[in-house]
Amino acid sequence: MANLENIRIVLVGPLYGGNVGSICRAMANMGLSELVLVAPSENLNLAEARMMAVAAGDIFEKRRVVATLEEAVGDCGLVMGTTVRPGLYRQHVKTPRDWAPAILASAAVNPVALVYGRENSGLTNEELAICTNLIQIPSSPDYASLNLAQAVMVCIYELYVASGTFELPVEKSSECLTATREQMFKMWREMLLDIGFMNDEKSDHMMLGIRRILSRAPLTTDDVNILMGIARQMTWKSRQKDNLQ
Amino acid sequence: MANLENIRIVLVGPLYGGNVGSICRAMANMGLSELVLVAPSENLNLAEARMMAVAAGDIFEKRRVVATLEEAVGDCGLVMGTTVRPGLYRQHVKTPRDWAPAILASAAVNPVALVYGRENSGLTNEELAICTNLIQIPSSPDYASLNLAQAVMVCIYELYVASGTFELPVEKSSECLTATREQMFKMWREMLLDIGFMNDEKSDHMMLGIRRILSRAPLTTDDVNILMGIARQMTWKSRQKDNLQ
Missing domain, CATH: 1.10.8 (Helicase, Ruva Protein; domain 3)
Incomplete structure (x- = not known):
């Protein structure tokens, strides 16, 4: 679906290849294909990334690597940041389900970026300031912080469902008269x-x-x-x- | 929330410790705590599981290990199987979002099991037959198969959202008059x-x-x-x- 293809995953400073690979697979599962890494760790384990991408290795090989968040999102309209911490710049947050219709509508016009921070420290305030809107994923206050690949999955799963492209298999046998x-x-x-x-x-x-x-x-x-x-x-x-x- | 605590994750024949650990973290993120492994691989990497569980190590340490699916779900009412393949026993599938209200209602009365198969081959027909209902996660027909930990996350995220326990942070400053x-x-x-x-x-x-x-x-x-x-x-x-x- 065209709108999903216009949604870009931007990972800022990712540390672990396994997460990046899992994200490639999640993207293929949910109809996305464009991955940008901003200043990834020099120790990013490429072999682990390829292993976790499984059949989505093409998304990993086609990844773009840039130095700054500005470069990654310069051509985008909406820039959605993700955060688990409330605070400065973080008042106007909505859930991925709430944002999904606006993201899909915007992606019909311009590329949309979903931006995710480092595994250990998230996005900086400077990076959050570049984002036009913020996403918070519903999670337990007892342990709110999701694994990076899981956070990406929840967001793009919501977009895939909202895109309306999925249909359950049709019953082979209809309801009895x-x-x-x-x-x-x-x-x-x-x-x-x-x-x-x-x-x-x-x-x-x-x-x-x-x-x-x-x-x-x-x-x-x-x-x-x-x-x-x-x-x-x-x-x-x-x-x-x-x-x- | 009591209903969420009555929902059990059952992994049949898991192969990779990293997935099991990621699932523990996802469970803590979404308010679940009970994990049962059915005949896990003898090579399951425990260190990797503990590493990926991060702050949810207690869920991993409290895991129950049993030999058969029957043992894992004997005291449950609803037994929800997950599948990506259509076929025998697989006609009455619904999405996690469609099932969520019924699962939460049932969990108020009896434990409910969410059952996930092996990373490489899923659940057997015999195992699917034990399940009372089937879940199919919406995903692209081009690459329908989710990573095990991602599949668990999508299902329990839907349950957490449906439980209505999550609230977005309140605006510090209200809308201007x-x-x-x-x-x-x-x-x-x-x-x-x-x-x-x-x-x-x-x-x-x-x-x-x-x-x-x-x-x-x-x-x-x-x-x-x-x-x-x-x-x-x-x-x-x-x-x-x-x-x-």
Whole structure:
């Protein structure tokens, strides 16, 4: 989707290759592809990055490396900073879910940057000042600080969901029609009488229980065919035994 | 929050300590604490797990290790399996966001298990059959498979958000009252006339532009005080210069 492709992940001073690689994979999972590293650590473990990127190695190989945040976001409209600490510049924060529609709308016009700070110290006040808006990820006050790759994942997952591109797999078998379902209950009633599970007097009450169990979630036509097959076979077996006696 | 504490993360056959540690941290971030490993790899790197858990090492140390999935979930009501592949047993899948309310409601009564498969092969059909429901995380069809720790994070982040426990920090300064804002615009008008930025004839039109710029987002009382201070100082400076000439 075009809007997602126009969203850039900017990592300021990343220390660990594993995180950078995990972020590449997360980006591929959520339809993003543009990664910029600002002054990454000289000790960034490239082998670890490639290992954690798994099948998203192309995003890592195409990464851009620049010296300053200004260079990384000069051509962007919205520049979204992430922070876990309240304080100066940090009053107008919203959650990733709240920001998602505005980010996608802006990405239809200009590149949008999502900016993440160093693993150990986040973004400086100077870097936060360059950001046009701030994101705070909901997390427990007892341990608010997310791993860098996890923080990126939560934000871009929200963008992917908000983009509306994802659809759950379609049911192979649609919800069963009432007439078929009632036919199935009729067969079960006969079968349960036949095998002596209930007598005629108790049957209405018992069938309410059976209906309750089998109606708690929607039944597909496939489901009902299986249930009718059981009733049919059980009835046949039960009568066969009676005939043998 | 009690409901979150009743949600158990069950990892079946995990291979990598780094993932297990990252999951401990994610759990602490999202208010969970109970981790069960089913037949973990004998080569699971414990040091790596402790390193990636960072401040959530207590969750890792308190982990329970069992031999089978049945043991891990025997006392649970809902057992949610995660899968990326459609197929047998996989028709009734929903997203983590769709499932979240039902999971939280069930966790108020019985423990709920979220079950995740091996990094390389997921859950077997036998393991999926034990699950009462299935979760599929929205992801790009081009690279649908998330890292294990990322998959856990997305699910429990959705639960944390749905639990309603998180609140954004309150604005220190509330939205400015209209009377104060209008006073500020009056001061800016006088100042912009004073310094010769505009003349009287153009001033109404120009002030509409200024209003548009300053009204695009809500202004707090603090913001308006800063803007009034600028106008006041500029007017003073401008008149001082005029007096010196």
